[in-house]
Amino acid sequence: MIEYKDKERLFFIKAKGFSYVFYVNEAGMLQHLYAGKDVGSIDIKALTDFGDDHARHYLKAGQSTESVFEEGIYLNHSLFEIGCGGKSDLRSPTFLIGSNGDYVTDFRYASHSIYKGRPSLGVLPHFRDPKGEAETLEIILKEERKNIQIRLSYTVFAGESLIVRNTEIINTGKEKAMVRKASSLCLDFPSNRYEFLHFPGDWAYERQCVKEELKPGLKVIESKSGRSSHDHSPFFFLGNKLEEDHGEVFGFSFLWSGNFKAEIGVYKQHDTRVDLGMGEMDYSLDGGESLVLPEAVVFYSSEGLASLTHTIHDAVRKHVISIPDLSLKESIVLNSWEGCYMDFDTEKILSYLPKAKAAGCELFVLDDGWFKGRNDDGTSLGDWTVDEKKIDLNKVIGVCHELGMKFGLWFEPEMVSPLSDLYTKHHEYAIGDERRLRTLTRHQLALDMANPEVEEEVFEQMDKVLSSYDIDYVKWDHNRALDEQYSPYLARRGKLGNFAYESVLGYYRLISRLEKQHPGILFQGCASGGGRYDLGTLYYFPEIWASDELDPVVRAFILYGTSFLFPLVTFGAHVGKNPITPFDTKAALALFGTYGYELDPTKLKEEDIVTLKKHAEIFHKYHKEVVSDGDFYRLSSPYTENALGIECLSKDKKKALVFYMTLLKENRGYRFLKIKGLEENKLYYNDFEKTVHSGSYYQNIGINLSGFRDEFQSNFIILEEVKDA
Ligand code: DGJ
Numbered sequence: 139m140i141e142y143k144d145k146e147r148l149f150f151i152k153a154k155g156f157s158y159v160f161y162v163n164e165a166g167m168l169q170h171l172y173a174g175k176d177v178g179s180i181d182i183k184a185l186t187d188f189g190d191d192h193a194r195h196y197l198k199a200g201q202s203t204e205s206v207f208e209e210g211i212y213l214n215h216s217l218f219e220i221g222c223g224g225k226s227d228l229r230s231p232t233f234l235i236g237s238n239g240d241y242v243t244d245f246r247y248a249s250h251s252i253y254k255g256r257p258s259l260g261v262l263p264h265f266r267d268p269k270g271e272a273e274t275l276e277i278i279l280k281e282e283r284k285n286i287q288i289r290l291s292y293t294v295f296a297g298e299s300l301i302v303r304n305t306e307i308i309n310t311g312k313e314k315a316m317v318r319k320a321s322s323l324c325l326d327f328p329s330n331r332y333e334f335l336h337f338p339g340d341w342a343y344e345r346q347c348v349k350e351e352l353k354p355g356l357k358v359i360e361s362k363s364g365r366s367s368h369d370h371s372p373f374f375f376l377g378n379k380l381e382e383d384h385g386e387v388f389g390f391s392f393l394w395s396g397n398f399k400a401e402i403g404v405y406k407q408h409d410t411r412v413d414l415g416m417g418e419m420d421y422s423l424d425g426g427e428s429l430v431l432p433e434a435v436v437f438y439s440s441e442g443l444a445s446l447t448h449t450i451h452d453a454v455r456k457h458v459i460s461i462p463d464l465s466l467k468e469s470i471v472l473n474s475w476e477g478c479y480m481d482f483d484t485e486k487i488l489s490y491l492p493k494a495k496a497a498g499c500e501l502f503v504l505d506d507g508w509f510k511g512r513n514d515d516g517t518s519l520g521d522w523t524v525d526e527k528k529i530d531l532n533k534v535i536g537v538c539h540e541l542g543m544k545f546g547l548w549f550e551p552e553m554v555s556p557l558s559d560l561y562t563k564h565h566e567y568a569i570g571d572e573r574r575l576r577t578l579t580r581h582q583l584a585l586d587m588a589n590p591e592v593e594e595e596v597f598e599q600m601d602k603v604l605s606s607y608d609i610d611y612v613k614w615d616h617n618r619a620l621d622e623q624y625s626p627y628l629a630r631r632g633k634l635g636n637f638a639y640e641s642v643l644g645y646y647r648l649i650s651r652l653e654k655q656h657p658g659i660l661f662q663g664c665a666s667g668g669g670r671y672d673l674g675t676l677y678y679f680p681e682i683w684a685s686d687e688l689d690p691v692v693r694a695f696i697l698y699g700t701s702f703l704f705p706l707v708t709f710g711a712h713v714g715k716n717p718i719t720p721f722d723t724k725a726a727l728a729l730f731g732t733y734g735y736e737l738d739p740t741k742l743k744e745e746d747i748v749t750l751k752k753h754a755e756i757f758h759k760y761h762k763e764v765v766s767d768g769d770f771y772r773l774s775s776p777y778t779e780n781a782l783g784i785e786c787l788s789k790d791k792k793k794a795l796v797f798y799m800t801l802l803k804e805n806r807g808y809r810f811l812k813i814k815g816l817e818e819n820k821l822y823y824n825d826f827e828k829t830v831h832s833g834s835y836y837q838n839i840g841i842n843l844s845g846f847r848d849e850f851q852s853n854f855i856i857l858e859e860v861k862d863a
Contacts, residue, residue: 139151139152139273139294139296140152140252140273140274140275140292140294142250142252142275146161146182147161147162147247148160148161148171148180148182149161149250149275149277149292150180151275151292151294151301152176152294153294153295153298153299153300153301153438154297154298154299155175155176155299155438155439155440156173156174156175156176156299156300156301156438157172157173157174157175157176157177158172158173158292158301158436159171159172159173159180160219161182162247163207163208163210163211163216164207164208164211165207165211165246166246166247167211167218167220167222167245167246167247168218168219168220168245168247168277168279168290169186169210169211169216169217169218169219170216170217170218170219170325170326171185171186171217172185173325173327173388173436173438174386174438174440175386175440182210183209183210185210186209186210186211186216187209187210188210188212188215188216191212191215193212193213193214193215193226194206194207194209194211194212195207196213213225213226213227214226214227214228214407215227215405215407215409217326217327217328217409218324218326219290219324220232220233220245220279220288220290220324221321221324221326221411221413222243222244222245223242223243224241224242224243224244225242225244229326229403229405229409229411230321230324230356230401230403230411230413231243231319232319232320232321232324232413232415233245233288233307233317233319233320233321234317234318234319234320235281235284235286235307235315235316235317235318235320235423236284236315236316237313237314237315237316241316241318241319243281243284243286244281244283245279245280245281245286245288246279246280246281246282247277247278247279248278248279248280248287249277249278250275250276250277250278251275251276252273252274252275252276253273253274253276254270254272254273254274255267255270255272255273255274256272256274256291256293256302257274257276257289257291257293257304259304259430259433260430261643261646261647261650262393262430262432262433262643262646263393263394263432263433263458263646263673263674263676263677263678264302264304264393264433264677265293265295265302265393265433265435265453265457265458266456266457266458266460267295267457268456268457271295271296271297272293272294272295273293273294273295273296274291274292274293275291275292275293276289276290276291277289277290277291278290284311284315285309285310285311285312285313285315285425286307286308286309286310286311286315287307287308287310288305288306288307288308289304289305289306289308290303290304290305291303291304291305292304295453295457298449298452298453299437299438299439299449300435300436300437300438300449300453301435301436301438302433302434302435303322303323303433303434303435303436304430304431304433304434305320305322305430305431306428306429306430306431307320307423307428307429307431308427308428309423309424309425309426309427309428310426311425312425312426313425314422314423314424314425315422315423316420316421316422316423316635317419317420317421317422317423317429318418318419318420318421319415319417319418319419320415320416320419320421320429320431321413321414321415321416321431322392322394322414322415322416322431322432322433322434323390323392323412323413323414323415323434323436324411324412324413325388325390325411325412325436326409326410326411326412327376327409327410327411327412328408328409329378329408329409329410330352330354330404330405330408330409330410331378332351332352332376332377332378332404332410333349333350333351333352333376333377333378333379333380334349334350334351334352334357334374334375334376334402335347335348335349335374335375335376335377335380335443335702336348336359336370336371336374336375337370337371337373337374337699337700337702337703338359338369338370339368339369339370339371339668339696339699340368340369341368341666341667341669341686342667342685342686342687342692343368343685343687343692343695343696344368344667344668344669344671344684344685344696344699344700345371345668345671345696345699345700345703346695346696346699347698347699347702347775347777349380352376352402352404352410353404354404354405354406355403355404356401356402356403357401357402357403357404358399358400358401358402359374359399359400360397360398360399360400360417361396361397361398362397362417362623363397363619363620363621364396364397364584364619364620364623364638364641364642365395365396365616365619365620365665365669365670366394366395366396366398366669366670366671366672366674366675367619367669367670368665368666368667368668368669371671371672371703372391372392372394372398372400372414372672373389373390373391373672373673373702373703374389374390374391374400374402375387375388375389375390375443375446375702376388376390376402376410376412377443380442380443381442381443382442382443382444382772383441383442383444383445384441384442385440385441385442386438386439386440387438387439387442387443387446388412388436388437388438389436389437389438389446389449389450390412390414390434390435390436390437391414391434391435391437391672391673391703392414392415392432392433392434392435392673392674393432393433393434393435393458393672393673393674393677394416394432394642394672394673394674395642395645395646395670395672395674395675396416396638396639396641396642396674397416397417397419397623397638398414398415398416398417399414399415399416399417399418400412400413400414401413401414414434415431415432416431416432416638416639417638419635419636419638419639420634420635421635421636421639422632422633422635422636429639432674435453435673437449437450437453443702443772444771444772444814447701447702447770447772448769448770450702450703450704450705451704451705451706451769451770452705454673454676454704454705454708455705455707455767458673458676458677459676459677459680459707459708460677460680461660461680462653462657462658462659462660463610463658463660464762466501466544466610466611466658466660467660467680467681467707467732467766468761468762468766469500469501469544470498470499470500470501470733470734470735470754470757471499471500471501471502471503471546471611471712471732471733471734471735472490472494472497472499472501472502472503472734472735472736472737472739473503473505473613473712473734473735473736474487474490474502474503474504474505475505475506475548475736476688476714476715476736476737476738477490477715477736477737477738477739478738479505479506479507480506480507480512480513480514480515481507481513482507482528482529483528483529484528484529484530484533484534487504487529487534488533488534488537489740490502490738490739490740491534491537491538491541491543492541493739493740493742494543494735494739495541495542495543496739496747496751497735497739497742497746497747497750497751497754498750498751498753498754498757499543499734499735499739500542500543500544501543501544501545501546501610501611501734502534502538502543502544502545502546503545503546503547503548503611503613504529504531504534504545504546504547504548505548505613506548506550506615507528508524508525508528508529508531508547508548509521509522509523509524509525510523510524510525510559511525512525513528515580515581515582516555516557516581517555517557517558517581518555518557518558519550519553519554519555519558519582520553520554520555520558520559520560520561520567520585521558521559521560521599522549522551522596522599522600522602522603523599523602523603524603524607531607532607535607535608535609539608544610544611545607545608545609545610545611546609546610546611546612546613546660546662547603547607547609547611547612547613548612548613548615549600549612549613549614549615550614550615550616550617551585551596551600551614551648552584552585552587552596552616552645552648553582553583553584553585553616553617553618554567554568554582554583554584554585555581555582555583556578556581556582556583560595561583564595566586566626566627567585567586567589567591567592567595568583568584568585568586568626569583569584569585569586569620569622569623569624569625569626569637569641570583570622570624571622571624571626571629572626574622576622577621577622579617579618579619579621580617580618582617582618584618584620586625586626586627586641587640587641587642587643587644587645587648588625588627588628588636588637588640588641588643588644589625589626589627589628589644590644591627592627592644593644593647593648593651596648597648597651597652600652601652601655601656604652604655604656604659605656609656609659610658610659610660611659611660611661611662612652612659612660612661612662613662613664613683614649614661614662614663614664614679615664615665615666616664616665616666616669616670617665617666618666619669620641623637623638623641624637625637625640625641628640642674646674646678649661649678649679650678653678660680660681661678661679661680662679662681662682662683662710663675663676663678663679663681663682663683664682664683664710666686667683667684667685667686667687668682668683668684668685668696668700670682671684671700671703671704676704676708680707680708681707681708681709681710681732682704682708682709682710683710684696684697684700684709684710684711684731688712688714688715688716688724688736689714689716689718689719690716690719690723690724690727690799690850691719691799691801691850693711693727694727694776694782694799694801695776695777695782697709697711697727697730697731697782697784698772698775698776698777698782698784701770701772701784705766705770706730706731706732706765706766706770706786707732707765707766707767708732709730709731709732710731710732710734711727711728711729711730711731711732711733711734712728712732712733712734712735712736713725713728713734713735713736713737713750713753714736714737715736715737715738715741718850719850721746721749721750722749722852722854723799723850723852725749725750725752725753726753726797726852726854727797727799727852728753729753729756729757729761729765729795729797729854730765730784730786730795730797731765733753733757733761735750756795756856760793760795760856763788763789763793764786764787764788764793764794764795765786765795767788767789768786768787768788768789769786769787769789769815770784770785770786771784771785771786771787771814771815772784773785773796773798773811773812773813773814774798774811776801780800780801780802780804781798781799781800781801782797782798782799782801783796783797783798783811784796784797784798785797785813785814785815787814787815787816791815791816791817791820791833791859792858792859793856793857793858793859794813794815794816794822794856794857794858795854795855795856795857796811796813796841796853796854796855796856796857797852797853797854797855798811798843798852798853798855799850799851799852799853800847800848800849800850800851800852801849801850802849803847803848803849804846804847805846806844806845806846807844807845808844809842809843809844809845809847810839810840810841810842810843810844811840811841811843812836812837812838812839812840813836813837813840813841813857814837816833816836816837816857817833817859818832818833818834818837819832819833819834820832820833820859821833821859821860821861821862822836822857822858822859822860823857823858823860824836824841824855824856824857825855825856825857826841826853826855827841827842830860836857841855
């Protein structure tokens, strides 16, 4: 609910259990007052009093006698909705817009409206409003000196603890303006006592948890690689003390897949500013043009990280992802990559299919290597025609269908190999300045997705394949960072600085066109594993290949970190060929994700097939209700407790799946695994102890896993509500 109090010019945004309040101060600036646990009312004077201070004194334009702001307005340390750099607010500015060295902005309130619904953003990912529950406050702010307007909006959804923030920058003048910085989010807190949880990583080691205490100074996390990246996630948390089951915690992210920069500054006034955006840019905004920024979101809980996780997972499932065909999404996939890489022919793939079927596979995905001349990673990206000498695709698809399996195919649409027909014809389609040395990664260049001709070319090629063959699923890969952010297309138009934004928009336009044209296909996102696992990509790809690392121990850390950010229904997880860990462990862990296989099925032993079939049955019985749609709990941290302990609980609290895996070997010791979220007075059978206990027993005493434990030893436990003991 959003209220406006006319007398005080106060905006009171009420999300579930979360109040967010600001007002239009005497100077016409949006001054932030409070974000936190719901409060009934706000006293502006009491909240903003900072004592007498020189920062209240100012000169009006053209005057030489000083004026004094009303109490509670201090340009250098009041809390603001728009960090107003350049006017003695030395914290991170929200906008740097202008020309000729003058990038200071001074946005003043002009008007506002409150309406049902939310603004439309076109292909830019945004929180969908499937049930028409959104309510929006839209404020127009003007920077008179520069003919720039901001349309700033805040959207809430009934019954949810989050606020979505949107910004459009409109050049209302005739002259070009340069946008050097335009952040999607600015949130000021009147405190400096925060812990910060963020998720750095690497290829095959994505989204690790790092918790640190914020100290005075600026903490920056960022990606300059043209994608959200393996190195850091544009998603982080702030709380006085970050604990699973207690305390106030804020989660921040935006729906964006490209460059990002988050600056969390702790300043001398004992305040903290969170600033999140696309980082430095040099965007040229012509007269009459506007720039819509990626949509930001603030999630809130007053009850710790577990409760915030539930809020985030529910919101991503409801507002971000869209699943075209549920039966496809809940199918067991076998992907060929780890089985044979590019070393296959029709015969080999045909030999995979009955074995895959026997292990429970329902959707076979042919990974990299099926197109013209592609036998290693040195060639052919950009030439999306089937290599008929290598693979008879119709035959493979036909056999899949005979066996009752669906079929999926791999693409890497935004890339080109120098050794390809596309590059031979169109050097200018690749990014980077051809007059200079350009970096190759995996022997390939990135395509200039800011160029509409490139988008058209890739669209037509992919559309042709998807229309000519019976394809249910596409794995969309992206195997290199955009090191050289240089668009030949934009350079020719004098708008090179627009690349970081326009190339990501090109990506969104391409996938959105393909999804419209092929509405039944399920698109899986991938970027050398989880290099583009963000809310922007999830808007188009309801699942992401989480990591190229399939070793369950490393995966335990990746899963643990990712679980703070994204629901498991999006977490691409397959049983791999790793020989160290038993199939039972690999399969149980993969069930806490999308579930599937990534191996050569002809090499499976009879007993492995039995194990996989057993887990396939569990998948069909529980996965949708318990894992895909349920609530996720972290029971034990691999970072601090030498064990990963996780649980998924169905929303009706009747069924739970629990996984526990020791990392290093442990001697005999007491070990009671407490299960969370069950109904205290209900009875549950667990198939490990083969006994019945009450919800409060599981919660307070736990399942007894005491004794000696070997390294990587795991337990997979199913709990189900029973009527009688
Ligand atoms: C990187 C992906 O993460 C892998 O799963 C596989 O698809 C390869 N690319 C194929 O080149």
